[in-house]
Amino acid sequence: xxxxxxxxxxxxxxxxxxxxxxxxxxxxxxxxxxxxxxxxxxxxxxxxxxxxxxxxxxxxxxxxxxxxxxxxxxxxxxxx
Numbered sequence: 332x333x334x335x336x337x338x339x340x341x342x343x344x345x346x347x348x349x350x351x352x353x354x355x356x357x358x359x360x361x362x363x364x365x366x367x368x369x370x371x372x373x374x375x376x377x378x379x380x381x382x383x384x385x386x387x388x389x390x391x392x393x394x395x396x397x398x399x400x401x402x403x404x405x406x407x408x409x410x411x
Contacts, residue, residue, distance in 0.1 A: 337362065373397050 339359050340352040348356070373379040377397035382390045 339363070369401065372401060377401070 337359060339356045340348055342348045377400065379394065379397050383393055384390050
């Protein structure tokens with residue numbers, strides 16, 4: 332199921348969401364609201380729009396540096 336994976340259901344003009352799908356989207360919205368700005372910052376500020384390397388190990392290692400930079404900037408902002 333999409334909701335178990337944390338993915339929201341999408342509506343369509345001709346096929347509306349059923350009540351349980353709307354309920355699941357409302358339950359997932361606060362989590363996504365906290366996570367999505369970090370992804371936006373990684374894409375906009377640190378150029379993380381595409382994966383440079385093939386494979387999970389190299390791509391994960393390449394993602395760690397922007398995440399460290401993001402966390403350091405956030406820690407600096409929270410400490411002030």
